[in-house]
Amino acid sequence: MSGGEEELIRTHFRGATASRDGVWLGIGDDAALLRSPAPDLVAASCDTLIGGVHFPADAPADAIGHRALAVNLSDMAAVGAAPAWALLSLTVPEEDPDWLRSFSRGFAALADRYGVALVGGDTTRGPLSITVTALGRVAEEGVLCRGGAQPGDGVWVTGTLGDAALGLACWCERSHPLAGDAAWLAARLLRPEPRIEAGRMLAGVASAAIDLSDGLALDLSRLLEASGVGAVIDPERLPASASFRAEGGESHHALHGGDDYELCFTLPPAAEARAEELERAAGVAMTRIGTVDERAGLRGRSGGSTWSVEPKGYDHFGGAS
Amino acid sequence: MSGGEEELIRTHFRGATASRDGVWLGIGDDAALLRSPAPDLVAASCDTLIGGVHFPADAPADAIGHRALAVNLSDMAAVGAAPAWALLSLTVPEEDPDWLRSFSRGFAALADRYGVALVGGDTTRGPLSITVTALGRVAEEGVLCRGGAQPGDGVWVTGTLGDAALGLACWCERSHPLAGDAAWLAARLLRPEPRIEAGRMLAGVASAAIDLSDGLALDLSRLLEASGVGAVIDPERLPASASFRAEGGESHHALHGGDDYELCFTLPPAAEARAEELERAAGVAMTRIGTVDERAGLRGRSGGSTWSVEPKGYDHFGGAS
Numbered sequence: 001m002s003g004g005e006e007e008l009i010r011t012h013f014r015g016a017t018a019s020r021d022g023v024w025l026g027i028g029d030d031a032a033l034l035r036s037p038a039p040d041l042v043a044a045s046c047d048t049l050i051g052g053v054h055f056p057a058d059a060p061a062d063a064i065g066h067r068a069l070a071v072n073l074s075d076m077a078a079v080g081a082a083p084a085w086a087l088l089s090l091t092v093p094e095e096d097p098d099w100l101r102s103f104s105r106g107f108a109a110l111a112d113r114y115g116v117a118l119v120g121g122d123t124t125r126g127p128l129s130i131t132v133t134a135l136g137r138v139a140e141e142g143v144l145c146r147g148g149a150q151p152g153d154g155v156w157v158t159g160t161l162g163d164a165a166l167g168l169a170c171w172c173e174r175s176h177p178l179a180g181d182a183a184w185l186a187a188r189l190l191r192p193e194p195r196i197e198a199g200r201m202l203a204g205v206a207s208a209a210i211d212l213s214d215g216l217a218l219d220l221s222r223l224l225e226a227s228g229v230g231a232v233i234d235p236e237r238l239p240a241s242a243s244f245r246a247e248g249g250e251s252h253h254a255l256h257g258g259d260d261y262e263l264c265f266t267l268p269p270a271a272e273a274r275a276e277e278l279e280r281a282a283g284v285a286m287t288r289i290g291t292v293d294e295r296a297g298l299r300g301r302s303g304g305s306t307w308s309v310e311p312k313g314y315d316h317f318g319g320a321s
Numbered sequence: 322m323s324g325g326e327e328e329l330i331r332t333h334f335r336g337a338t339a340s341r342d343g344v345w346l347g348i349g350d351d352a353a354l355l356r357s358p359a360p361d362l363v364a365a366s367c368d369t370l371i372g373g374v375h376f377p378a379d380a381p382a383d384a385i386g387h388r389a390l391a392v393n394l395s396d397m398a399a400v401g402a403a404p405a406w407a408l409l410s411l412t413v414p415e416e417d418p419d420w421l422r423s424f425s426r427g428f429a430a431l432a433d434r435y436g437v438a439l440v441g442g443d444t445t446r447g448p449l450s451i452t453v454t455a456l457g458r459v460a461e462e463g464v465l466c467r468g469g470a471q472p473g474d475g476v477w478v479t480g481t482l483g484d485a486a487l488g489l490a491c492w493c494e495r496s497h498p499l500a501g502d503a504a505w506l507a508a509r510l511l512r513p514e515p516r517i518e519a520g521r522m523l524a525g526v527a528s529a530a531i532d533l534s535d536g537l538a539l540d541l542s543r544l545l546e547a548s549g550v551g552a553v554i555d556p557e558r559l560p561a562s563a564s565f566r567a568e569g570g571e572s573h574h575a576l577h578g579g580d581d582y583e584l585c586f587t588l589p590p591a592a593e594a595r596a597e598e599l600e601r602a603a604g605v606a607m608t609r610i611g612t613v614d615e616r617a618g619l620r621g622r623s624g625g626s627t628w629s630v631e632p633k634g635y636d637h638f639g640g641a642s
Contacts, residue, residue: 024362028547029467030399030532031366033459038359041345044440045352046367046454048410050447078351087367089410089452119365122452126371131410131443131452133367138354146350211351226349 022084023117032119034085036137043081043136047071051128055190056171061099063190064130065106071213072134073114073194074261078211080144080203081136083196086111087120089131106191114196142203144265149208149227153266155290156206156275158198158282160241161216163188165257166249181243188241192261198282202265205274209265215256215313220264221298222311227266230297232306233290256313266292343405344438353440355406357458364402364457368392372449376511377492382420384511385451386427392534393455394435394515395582399532401465401524402457404517407432408441410452427512435517463524465586470529470548474587476611477527477596479519479603481562482537484509486578487570502564509562513582519603523586526595530586536577536634541585542619543632548587551618553627554611577634587613 025033036042049068051057059067069086076083088107092099111118116134167185170178178186195211202209210223216238224231238254267275272288279286298309346354357363370389372378380388390407397404409428413420432439437455488506491499499507516532523530531544537559545552559575588596593609600607611622619630 024461025400025464025466030396030530031364031402031455031457033400033464034363034365036357036363041354041356042363042456043352043354044406044408044454044456046408046410046441046452047443048412048445048450048452050412050445053445053447075351079346079354081352085365087365087454089367089369091369091371091450120367122368124369124371124374126374126450127448129369129412129447129450131367131369133365133408133454134352135363135365136352140345143346143354145346209351 023119026117026119027121032085032087034119034135040137040139041143043076043079043138044133045072045075046131046133047075048129048131056168059190061102062106065103066110066191068130068132069107069110069116070192070194070261072132073110073116073196074192074211074213076134076136077195077199077263078144078209079138080142080199080209081138082200083114083116083134083136085119085135086116087133088118089122091124091126091129093125093128138203144199144203144206144209146208146210146223146226149223149229149266149292150268151229151292151294153207153268153292154272154288155220155231155233155264155266155292156286156288157212157216157239157262157264158195158284158286159260159262160239160244161212161260161262162249162253162257163241163244164192164259165253166244166247168259170247181246184243185247189259192259194261195263195282195284198263198284201278201282202263205267205271205278206265207268209263212260212262212264214258216264217255217298217309218311218313223264223266224292224298229292230295230299231290231292232299232301233309234302235300236302237287237289239285239287255309258313344440347438347440348442353406353408355440355456361458361460362464364397364400364459365454366393366396367452367454368396369450369452377489380511382423383427386424387431387512389451389453390428390431390437391513391515391582393453394431394437394517395513395532395534397455397457398516398520398584399465399530400459401463401520401530402459403521404435404437404455404457406440406456407437408454409439410443412445412447412450414446414449459524465520465524465527465530467529467531467544467547470544470550470587470613471589472550472613472615474528474589474613475593475609476541476552476554476585476587476613477607477609478533478537478560478583478585479516479605479607480581480583481560481565482533482581482583483570483574483578484562484565485513485580486574487565487568489580491568502567505564506568510580513580515582516584516603516605519584519605522599522603523584526588526592526599527586528589530584533581533583533585535579537585538576538619538630539632539634544585544587545613545619550613551616551620552611552613553620553622554630555623556621557623558608558610560606560608576630579634
């Protein structure tokens with residue numbers, strides 16, 4: 001970190017996020033120094049958001065700040081970790097104090113909510129790009145991985161699906177400000193809610209988990225592949241929000257649309273009885289959408305017919321694939 | 322991390338860096354899971370490199386890979402930490418297998434040398450930009466901070482100064498390939514050597530330390546400010562390489578030129594007797610260039626006259642400041 005950069009981080013971010021235990025040395029030196037309680041593992045993930053690729057170029061700065069942290073906290077949720085610290089690498093075309101203040105506000109509000117301390121950062125000038133590294137803690141016995149699903153397990157998702165994809169369509173195609181259902185859907189895209197509590201509740205209970213960043217079909221296929229199994233899902237059971245229905249959302253939004261940041265997980269039969277209790281504790285709906293089986297691949301089944309579901313979704317590198 | 326992105330990371334980076342203890346779960350899930358031995362602190366830093374800002378746009382890909390990791394390992398060195406893990410967020414304009422292979426080779430060669438495991442990553446399409454997060458381990462009693470310098474301590478630097486700044490001038494102004502001294506100087510810019518061993522040796526011995534990314538005057542001023550002290554340095558004592566002298570390097574290169582990634586540190590009087598031993602153990606020259614005193618600010622003194630040294634250097638945000 002260097003001078004004007006340090007100043008920038010200090011001005012806009014220092015103290016802007018929760019102070020918490022475990023921060024031995026925060027922003028202002030060459031590296032942050034963190035204390036992780038002994039038996040816990042440190043969970044680490046990083047994701048880059050590029051303007052116009054991962055969010056609409058005209059998204060409000062506070063939404064971009066929220067989203068940059070949220071997508072990383074979602075990774076923490078997917079492994080069952082409690083997020084603790086974050087590092088922010090921010091590249092902006094120009095030093096615009098209003099934009100930075102707003103970005104910081106969105107970032108800090110979410111960080112505060114989950115007790116995440118911003119412990120390091122770097123700012124540079126260039127095309128808008130934000131990389132966040134999230135660090136968290138998880139007990140070894142509570143880790144959620146993609147690779148543990150077994151035939152007979154139920155396939156579940158949190159929340160509702162397809163909202164963000166439909167929200168993106170509303171955002172791009174309509175005049176602003178959006179209102180009503182369209183505004184709600186756009187908020188699902190711009191201010192995703194990482195399912196931290198759900199991840200914590202599922203730790204040690206779910207057999208496998210992944211977060212839905214690129215769409216159910218693609219992300220669930222990854223989970224199944226990592227577990228060496230397949231699954232059958234019922235497209236009619238995919239949970240839809242009232243706004244999704246009101247705005248005419250279709251099954252391809254729910255099946256292939258990205259950016260919902262819900263969790264998709266598998267529950268062993270013995271744990272399914274606990275689903276309602278988990279749902280209440282996590283404060284988010286959980287819906288069983290199918291069953292894991294031994295045959296590789298993802299299939300849809302409805303009204304007696306079965307078909308193969310293509311593991312396509314939004315892949316930022318390959319584009320829609 | 323998503324599909325094509327995962328594939329890309331797998332193809333070019335998986336297994337490309339040292340496997341090491343402490344990696345409970347590496348690349349391929351939503352987050353890496355790491356085990357840090359109990360009493361140690363986890364050191365974390367992240368830095369972004371932008372093409373044309375932090376390295377010449379025409380730099381070889383393997384040098385960019387080396388450099389992206391090196392600048393972060395240098396932060397680990399500056400706090401006395403042993404680097405252990407890294408996360409790589411890579412944004413490239415197009416998927417060019419040759420470029421990626423070469424980038425990966427440069428990154429992996431340096432990672433292997435210091436036993437660093439690449440445990441997570443993310444690739445996106447966009448203007449060339451690389452963010453690396455380095456994670457390391459350091460015992461609490463061995464931490465080096467910027468803020469511990471005391472009046473009477475000696476001011477020291479590792480290696481030689483100004484090489485990278487002069488190397489940049491050679492790189493930009495001459496026809497390629499460079500040869501002889503110019504090539505050596507350019508390599509100091511493109512393939513900086515993080516002073517990991519020196520940092521480890523100085524842990525618990527030096528009273529303060531910082532790495533030299535933005536030039537001696539600016540970075541030393543930061544150390545002094547963090548410590549609430551000042552210092553007098555003798556510009557004639559700044560260590561210069563043979564190539565620096567041969568190519569006509571001047572004092573402004575050594576004083577204000579960035580990108581050397583040497584360590585600047587302060588040694589209490591009682592520790593100065595150990596300097597030669599530290600030098601041998603670290604495998605790099607250490608030179609005493611001045612003395613910490615109580616008066617705020619950085620001053621130069623030579624031949625009986627004293628002057629104030631401006632804390633200017635290269636600040637990527639503000640440009641030369």
